[in-house]
Amino acid sequence: MKLSAVFAGLLFCSPLASFSAEADPVVASFATVGDSRAEPSNILNGQDRIWLQNTKAWSRILREIQQQKPHALFFNGDMIMGYTTNKAELNRQYAYWRGMVTGLQESGTYVVPVPGNHEVQEKFKEDGKTKKIARQSNEDSWRENMGDLIVDAARWKNAVGSHFSAFNPRNAPQIGSADKISTDQSQLSYSFDFAGVHFAVINTDPVGHDGHAPVAWLRDDLAQAKARGAKRQFVFGHKPAYTYFYKAGIELEGLDKFPEHQQAFWQVIEDADASYFCGHEHIYNAVQPTKNKGGKAWQVMVGSGGSPFSADVGETSLPEDRFYAWALVKVRASGKVEVDSYGFDDQYGPTKLIKHIDM
Numbered sequence: 405m406k407l408s409a410v411f412a413g414l415l416f417c418s419p420l421a422s423f424s425a426e427a428d429p430v431v432a433s434f435a436t437v438g439d440s441r442a443e444p445s446n447i448l449n450g451q452d453r454i455w456l457q458n459t460k461a462w463s464r465i466l467r468e469i470q471q472q473k474p475h476a477l478f479f480n481g482d483m484i485m486g487y488t489t490n491k492a493e494l495n496r497q498y499a500y501w502r503g504m505v506t507g508l509q510e511s512g513t514y515v516v517p518v519p520g521n522h523e524v525q526e527k528f529k530e531d532g533k534t535k536k537i538a539r540q541s542n543e544d545s546w547r548e549n550m551g552d553l554i555v556d557a558a559r560w561k562n563a564v565g566s567h568f569s570a571f572n573p574r575n576a577p578q579i580g581s582a583d584k585i586s587t588d589q590s591q592l593s594y595s596f597d598f599a600g601v602h603f604a605v606i607n608t609d610p611v612g613h614d615g616h617a618p619v620a621w622l623r624d625d626l627a628q629a630k631a632r633g634a635k636r637q638f639v640f641g642h643k644p645a646y647t648y649f650y651k652a653g654i655e656l657e658g659l660d661k662f663p664e665h666q667q668a669f670w671q672v673i674e675d676a677d678a679s680y681f682c683g684h685e686h687i688y689n690a691v692q693p694t695k696n697k698g699g700k701a702w703q704v705m706v707g708s709g710g711s712p713f714s715a716d717v718g719e720t721s722l723p724e725d726r727f728y729a730w731a732l733v734k735v736r737a738s739g740k741v742e743v744d745s746y747g748f749d750d751q752y753g754p755t756k757l758i759k760h761i762d763m
Contacts, residue, residue, distance in 0.1 A: 428740065432600075438518070479709075482684070483517070518640045538610060576589040577593050617669050680703045682707070723749065727758065741763035
């Protein structure tokens, strides 16, 4: 073993390292991942053909997050196949997913849901073309199935051991606002504080304005949190601001379909010194998209919770592009943020640390 490795091991176990951790303790921690739903397919087992869930991958991720014991899990959308306005079908898929996360919720980690396009959109054919359009009835189904988690003070306190603050159920993008909102967005976009840290959830596919984030609302929300003294700010949405081009020729997948909107959104993230966690592409990727222009904000894509990988075999040279992966985030009292991303391959081999980021 190299001397540096020995020294690092001694330092980690030393009184000095212990003192350092005690002097700057972790005050808030969370895991984040998205996209666990499965595609209808004959290769699914009998169970997953019914519920359209990658039960094997998602249940293993849940077990490993449970062992890490974060305060919360932010799930960044597409927990169900959805894409239908059939309420019975939606309710059945939601119920299975809710059953899977119950153990985590009851063992000290609060589950915070983020809407994805599969939850709020309907997919259909029209004039020979496939269309995906957000529906008000699907937004209603989201609230009916996820609303009790957004955000229950008593259950949070019971799971986490201390209270959150600054949650207002009426604090959502308003109909007729600058964000071109046409339907009730309560429990679709919302925010709260915990341990001096601000968390904002956004719906990236509101009815009538698919593929757009509520930029004006988010700007105001983050500004108010900063005025309250939030030491760090995190935003969670489904669609990425920046598509991950793991190979040539990929179509735009996120807010970058509308470049002016994408730029306005990312400017809000940069101005607030925030970090953005998302999914939608079924892959792991962490990047500072505007670093070459002086930007510091991170986009961490963790759409790797079990859905079919975006990258097929041979389409990428990075093994982690075909990992089932999640991120574990720790915020220390000083405001320092550490992000460790973990994952395992499609053969369900050992879990590996994919990347460490100091934000």
